[in-house]
Amino acid sequence: MLVEMMFYVFATILVGAALGVIVARNPVISALSLVLCFITSAAIWLLLEAEFLAVVLVLVYVGAVMVLFLFVVMMLDINLAELRQGFTRFAWLGWLTALAVIVEIVGVIWSRGGLGIDASKGGTAQPADYSNTLELGRVLYTQYAYPFELAAMVLLVAIVAAIALTMRSRIGLKKQDIARQVAVRREDRVRIVKMKAEKRS
């Protein structure tokens, strides 16, 4: 009973926040609504006893991805009037896309008989000492070890590519050489000049 009540509370917040993402005029508010979306969906996953996934969702998306996203959005000076210029002209295209997506989802669920999920029952509760972190780890590193490692490699390549793309050497760019800075001696910087005392005028 309590779990159902919690679910409806979280679901309401989730839908509200998701609406906020697309309705809000200010892009920063949109991004923050998305953060709220992630947190409430993590809460719903917690209700389904998927602790590991819930915590990782918060850790990765809220803690890392959205922070960088906010960084970019905050620094951009987005002109809202210009952004909304073609809004009504292309509204029909948007509606059409949304309709197509809804038809596709309903079609899939309908033809597959609800995907075999009985939404009214919820998952079976596990005993208290069941650790789904352990179970996930076991499956990931035995049965799916190669796909998992492959995904990690793809991500690594993506990181290297992103750095390689943004790295460029400009002419006249001043760079620090820390080793040289540390190795510097007094003689390199100071020149002692001998000169006669000036006469007081």
Add this chain to the structure above:
Amino acid sequence: MLQTLSNTWLSLPDYARSTAWILVVTVALILSVAFLTLWERKVIGWMQLRRGPNRVRIFGTLPGLGQPFADVVKLLLKEVVIPTNSNKFLFRLAPMIALIPAFAAWAVIPLSPELVISKADAGLLYLLSLTSMGVYGVIIAGWAANSKYAFLGAMRSAAQMVAYEIAMGFALVGVLMATRSMNLGTIVHTQQGGALAWNWFWLFPLFVVYFISGVAETNRAPFDVAEGESEIVAGFHVEYSGMAFALFFLAEYANMILISALAAVMFLGGWLSPFQGYPGIGATPLAHSSFLWLALKIFILLFLFLWFRATFPRYRYDQIMRLGWKALIPVTLVWIGVEMVLAACRVGPWSH
């Protein structure tokens, strides 16, 4: 009398008892923060051959002991100024977002052999995700104030916090490898056997990296460029005044205590006694595990925070970034490799 009290306590339902403990921990934490601010000013005062706050007494006790309460009253009575062109909602929300993770994290910290509010199995991940939420308070505060100084300060401290979070996460991966658990209670239990069996011995580089990252993560000196007085007034909370400012202050100190508590739990054996298992002294009451040992460890680590502040000059911003990305993260990566070798040779925590 005591018997009936403990009986009624045990007859309470589980949720009532945990709620009571949550209240106790929260109040204790707020009081610790209050006295930590006083202790900081006193310690730095002594290090600089001053007296520190010594005027306000409560009930004729030690001079200066009433200072935190005087400060709180002063801040409470001040007006909270909200800038005209700020985003009012986010401006009010930001201090709370900064404060809540610092308190919520205490839910999974094992305070004594018997007492932990939640024995969460993914406790370590929960802590990591909560500490990563703290950055939102900073970003939102900086942006909502609609001031370029606050915004620049927010950008600086957010970039710093994101960078050092990675080193911190890797250091905790090392702990995870040594203890084979993400449950903080289990992490403490696996460190049993005296001071040399604690994680710091085999994971010493990770311990150092963790604590340095912790100092940087809380934006404390010598990494306090977020509020570098000499460069950018006060960083992300320039526009805050009165109690709204005090909440950020509270969050910073609560985070310090949290980082110290985590370092104590992960690397210094939590509530375990350092004399446990040694012949002779191992049989005395000193070898008993209790909350007092954890408190002592937290206190010593907190003292390190204050000592750093009084001793080191502030880092330059590019040096902070260099230290985080090019020194601390490689150290953790190398040590995780070393741990793999140690585990393969079955030494230290991997011997059983």
